[in-house]
Amino acid sequence: MKSIDWKPPLLVLAVLLxxxxxxxxxxxxxxxxxxGVAMGLLIFLMAAGLTLVFGLMDVMNFAHGVFIAVGAYVAVSAMKLASGAAGADSLLVNLGALVPAMLAAALAGGLLxxxxxxxIIxxxxxxxxxxxxxxxxGMIVAEQLIHVLWGPDILQLARPAALKGSFLLGDMAxxxxxxxxxxxxxxVFAAMLVLLNRTRIGLLIxxxxxxxxxxxxxxxxxxRLFVAVFVAGSALAGLGGALWGMYQESVTVHIGASMMVLIFIVIIIGGLGSVLGCFTGALLVGLVANYIGFLSPKVAxxxxxxxxxxxxLWRPQGLYAVGK
Amino acid sequence: MITTLLSGDRMGSRALTAILAAIVLALAFAPFIFPGTRALDVAAKVCVFVLLVASYDLLLGYTGIVSFAHTMFFGIGGYGVAIALSRMEVGWAALAAGTLAALALSLALSFLIGLFSLRVKAIFFAMITLAVASFFQILASQLSGLTGGEDGLTFRIPELLRPRLAAYYLVFGAALALFLALLRVVNSPFGRVLLSIRENEFRAEALGYRTVVYRTIANCLGALVATLAGALYALWLRYTGPNTTLDFAIMIDILLMVVIGGMGTMYGAVIGAAIFVVAQNYLQAGMKALSESLKGAPLLPELFHPDRWLLWLGVLFVLSVYYFPRGIVGQLRAVR
Incomplete structure (x- = not known):
């Protein structure tokens, strides 16, 4: 394997320090x-599929945000079905509601x-x-269909009881x-790295x-490989949408479109087609958004x-340019 | 003389000529044919959107670049007029100052965006413009001291334009003149180079045309005309706000109008905008009746709910991209 270019990770470190x-x-x-890391990783989940699909087949899917929205809406429905388990006091019972909801969201994203x-493509x-x-x-039609199925209102997506609130670690919340x-x-990132670097399918991708x-x-x-990657990427987007909906605790149909802007920025920063670049870019975007939001909200x-x-300006092709 | 006015752009179909003539005549005499404020509002909106869509067609249809920042330039025009008229003494000087400042800003921005991202792939440009446009939208709602934030700005316009009739004919006349100017541009040697870039960029470059330069100029031209359209719309509404100018939904509307009307035909902008705006305002009544008649059936009433009109136009959009890439105009020309 090629040696890794260490400058972008060092940039993340420099931002941290x-x-x-x-x-x-x-x-x-x-x-x-x-x-910031939490936000970055969620963005990475949603963006990874898009950048791989572009790298593989030179296809840019502007409807990717719809998979995110569908994942979030399916999670809302699933959590409502399992509201008893999600409201219970034990973490294990909560997970019994959360895990199926996440899987359903991923499945819905993948099928779509x-x-x-x-x-379409x-x-x-x-x-x-x-x-x-x-x-x-396709995005216009799908968004309208979401309106038809779930109605036009903002929906609440509650976190399971055991994941509400925060720990106190010394004076850190x-x-x-x-x-x-x-x-x-x-x-997910670790699983993806193993899949891409240690398996035959990963080698082919x-x-x-x-x-x-x-x-x-x-x-x-x-x-065939491409279809598999496309479906997996859509499933990850669905999963990411469900988690992002929970992160914000509410879901509207614009959740996908508003994330698309961030996702595009991330994959452009990372270099179109590069998974490692997408990861680094997502971390950078998440961290910078949170730091600047604290330091000077106006600029955020x-x-x-x-x-x-x-x-x-530093690297016109993105952090990790993919050779074409 | 008409051929000269149209810069020799042939209609290519009797039916198309008839439809276009009908639309232009209807717009020209709208205040007299269709009484009522709402009808006049629709007519003025058609005029503004014909211009806006035609300027977008210059980019999408003639040059083959997809920009998601067109509403940004539309918004700059609207805000330029609004800010000048609400801050300075109401009059022609303020109007001119606002419009010129908006044009200058649009020119600078479109030049920068073009220089920065037109060198690379179409997809890259589309993504960059999407990001920049969303940033501008946030900026407009954050700088509430200047732009009125989410509420927007309401303002007074010069004395001469206060009667609705005068304002309408300003909008109509300016839109017509600028549309003819755009026709002139696409039928000039410059326009032919744009077409050649769309068809085969590599070959155009090999023939000695610097494609980046041509694309950047087209991008700037499109932005300037969109800015003027925004200024006209603001004058007509006497109001500028994020929802009337910058909203991403308007960008989607423009795309629908260009594609359904016919990309790369200019006349498609007229037909697309007319159909779309009329549908937007009158289709909902029809859908409401249909939805109520379907009451009781599962899902169908929601599918035909008046708020879902965009669903059906979206389906039409997807079908046109697949099956009629030259839109309604292309179909009419094919029939003869």
Missing amino acids: GALLLIGSPSTWFTLTVA GLFFERV RPVYGQHLKQILITTG LEKFRLSAVVIGLA RAGVENKEMVEAMGYRIR LGSNILLMVLVL
Whole structure:
């Protein structure tokens, strides 16, 4: 394997240390860092599929936000069904409600992804303009259908009882839900790294990103691989949407579209097609958003754009450029 | 003379000529044919959106670049007029100052965005413009001291434009003139180069045209016309707010109008905008009747609920991208 380019991780480290200096109080810094990492990992969940799909097949899916929204809405319905278990006092019973809800969200995202790939995107491979138009159109229709099925109102998505509130660690407050988000995000990232670096399928995916034609020439059906990656990415987006809905404790149909902006920024920063870049970019965006939100709330909203501009000035192809 | 006015852009179909003539005549005499404030509102909105959609068509249909920041320029025009008229003494000087400042800002922004991201793939440009536009939207709602935040700005307009008739004919005349100017642009040698870039960028570059330069100019032109459309819309509404100018929903509307009307045809903008705005205002009544007649059936009443009109236009949009890539205009021309 190629040696890893260490400069982007060092940049994350520099951001962490710089923020510590600027904020001063270590306990505040720690709370913000946990929040930033949690946010970053959730964004990574939602963005990873999109960037891999682009890397593999040169397809940019502007309807990716719909998978996020569907995941969140399915989670709302599932948690409502299991509201008894979700409200109980024991963590284990809570998990009995949470885990099926998350799986249902991922399943819904994956199924919708399969439908999108087969019906909407397949006829427009290789035509960027049409891809953008058609996926935007698909997004309009799907958002309207969500309105039809779940109604136009804002829905509440309560966290399970055991994940409400926060721990106190000395004078540092740690929200339980954020910690769980960090755990889930890291677990998915680890699983993805193992899959990509230690299995045959992962090898084929990485090879496909580098040079699609060569993989095909070796006799592998890259189309089939691509469908699998697309569905897996949509499922992750559904899962991420469910977690993000819980993070905010409410769900509207715009949850997906508003995340899309952040996701685009993350995958542009990371370098289109690169998973490692997507991870680093997501962490950077999450951390910077939280630090700046604390240091000067007025600037916070523009901080992501600013970050993107700075990164692109440094590396115009993103942190980890994928060779094409 | 008409051919000269239209810059020699042939209609290519009798039916198309008839429809266009009907729309233009209806708009020209709207205050007399359709009485009532609401009808005049619809007519003015059609004029503004024809212009806005035509300027977007210059980018999407003629140059082949997808921008999601078109509403941003539309909004800059609206806010420029609104801020100038609500802060300065109401009059032509304020109007001119606001419009010029808005044009300057749009030019600078579109130039920067173009220079920064038009060198690379279409997808990259689309993503960057989406991010920038959403940032601008947040900015407009945050700088509430200047822009009135979520409430927007209500303002008074110069004396001469206060009668609705005068305001309408300003909107109509300006939209018509600018539309003809856009026709002139796409039928000029410059426009032909844009078309060649859309068809085969590599070849255009090989023939010696610097594609980045042409794309950037097209991007700036589109932005400037969108800014003017925004200024006209603000003058008509006497109000500018995030919901009338910057909302992402308007961007979606523009896309629907361009694609359904016909990309890369300019006339498609007229037809698309007319159909869309009329549907927006009158389709809901029809859907309401349909929805009520379907009461009792599962799911169907919700599918035809008046608020779901966008669903059906969305379906139409997807179908047009697949099956009629040149939209209504293309279909009419194919029939002859």
